[in-house]
Amino acid sequence: MLIFHNPAHARHDGRQEMFRGRLVPCHETPARLAHVMAELQRRPVGELRTPGDADLALIRRVHQPRYVDFLATAWDEWVALDPENAAVDVLPSVWPVRGFRDDVLPLNFAARVGLFSFDAGSPLTAGTWDAARTGAACAIDAARALLAANAPRATMALTRPPGHHAGADFYGGYCFLNNAALAAQALRDGGARRVAVLDVDYHHGNGTQSLFYERADVMTLSIHGDPSTEYPFFLGHADERGAGAGAGCNLNLPLPAGTDFSGWSAALEQALAEIRRFGADALVIALGVDTFEGDPISRFRVSSADYLRIGAAIATLGLPTVFTMEGGYAVAEVGINVVNVLEGFVA
Template sequence: MASRATPSPATHRLPHSGTTMLTVHSPDHALHHGAAEFYRGRLVPCFEMPSRVEHVLASIAATELGAVIPPESFGREPLVRVHAPDYVAFLESAWAEWSALGETGDALPYVWPARDLRGDVPPAHIDGKLGFYSIDAAVPITAGTWTAVSASADVALTGAKLIVDGARSAFALCRPPGHHAGARAMGGFCYLNNAAIAAQYWRDHGMARVAILDVDYHHGNGTQAIFYDRADVLFASLHGDPQVEYPFFLGYADETGTGAGEGFNLNLPLAWGTEPAEYLSALDTALERIAGFGADGVVVSLGVDTFEHDPISHFKLASADYPTIGARIAALGLPTLFVMEGGYAVADIGTNVVNVLRGFEGG
């Protein structure tokens, strides 16, 4: 509840006009290219693929948006501010442990510590580790996964640093995405939680309150869990109703935070077939909560899998709706970091992402 938070001085609040938005991108994302994921009883080609980024880059190049720059390297410390050190170590070593068995294909889990099994002791064997540190079988680990996911975090951190250094906005073209990754688990194509890492970086560099707005079709369960007991980071998400949609086990409206974080988590689950007017109404609700929170900056988990032709999603937004989303976010008047999440209609992803960014920029 926003009334619990006294707005901090708006020292970071900026006018709507400003310099052109920079995009941060690393070609290392392409080193993570899983062959398959387990989906509805069968192995299928991964929906999350390198070509998603290439389509976005091509669309940015065709616009008046700013330059594309490489990320800086931030090392391990910002990662373990959000993720458990043993989990980060697992991600770094998993491929070496897997290949030491003589395996050459992707590493995927096949057993998980469900309710009647112990979930407090990490196994020593890689097969057990893969299940212990995951929530599903949509997270293949390949020879290049650690390089790609650590570069993705550096992309988000570079975008966050640009804003600390005075930029009004930035776009972190992260891949793999991050919002399903918890403090100690990967899932839903996500390994390191880029949005959470960026938000914590802002907290560590002077922002008293940070808001995270998740507009991806799927609930950002990892981001919610990371900040669920905190009052300094507000998480607001509009997403497919978890009664019928992934991640199924988090994202309900009655999840409002715990302890000091009570009232600082807002979930707005929406039904399959949600039309643009209903979606934008929910967005306005989330933005009103952020405005009342007194945030010094907002991280946007930018998923465009809300698109009407997305192959694994069920909302009805058209490409022409995305500039409106960007413009309404801009009306907050806050420093804003866009962090790339989902969007699996690959041919349209670039158009939809650029439409959000151009709407934010007023174009």
């Protein structure tokens, strides 16, 4: 396995997020990736590499150019408004809801922050663009490595901030560029006929679903907490099956809070069967380990040992596979749980 890790990830280090009505320290921290790297030193499952430069042309095909331009310049613009802003992260305060226009790009900076975001829990910092762009490079390089001569069976984009909540022109859920979607598009560009993206994070991969919802060449599947009670709330229901050419190419498997591994693994088997039926010839796993029983913001009951079984089950597909790092906020256990998935897969 080749593991592309993000040397710029710690540049994105938010001070606060809005969580359940209060400003609190961010759950998504550089320590998450540090624990994974430490566990990989203890239990190597592959070769660590750093990525090359990000393919901005590919990023601008998956994400709208005006959104990418905003991310690239937002921090400098924020500080230019007032030098004291350098001590305060960017959080949105106003959003265009139903009936409002989103086709006209506002001149006001606060309005543009709201236009391109969907929650107040994702601080934009001085290093957000560098970290997100380098993470995208990890995902693209991981996908392209699968298509090279003498390709490995699997690769990983070990990066933060995560990506699966980011859509064509919006960020949220700690996500700014959608690494799983970028990997899937890179696989398609490289010759994969059909790609499946399986999201196993506790939270629905709303950004990934929205990016591919009307496409027949990329199937999106997500096992997650029921959106009637769990973030991101407004997508992820079982009746969302795709539209237009993509009808039947989206599968959501929402599960109630408190689901244990027996219930979760039954959903996984359903998803794997659907991937086989679809005829995918490459696979992207949006790997969140916030399904863990000790996660502070999630409510499933998956144990550390269960992640070995998850990796082994995914491996039964026999597909070239890219893993992208998503959520997991029980920081001390994140490394164990991520490496357990990888170890179960390669074994």
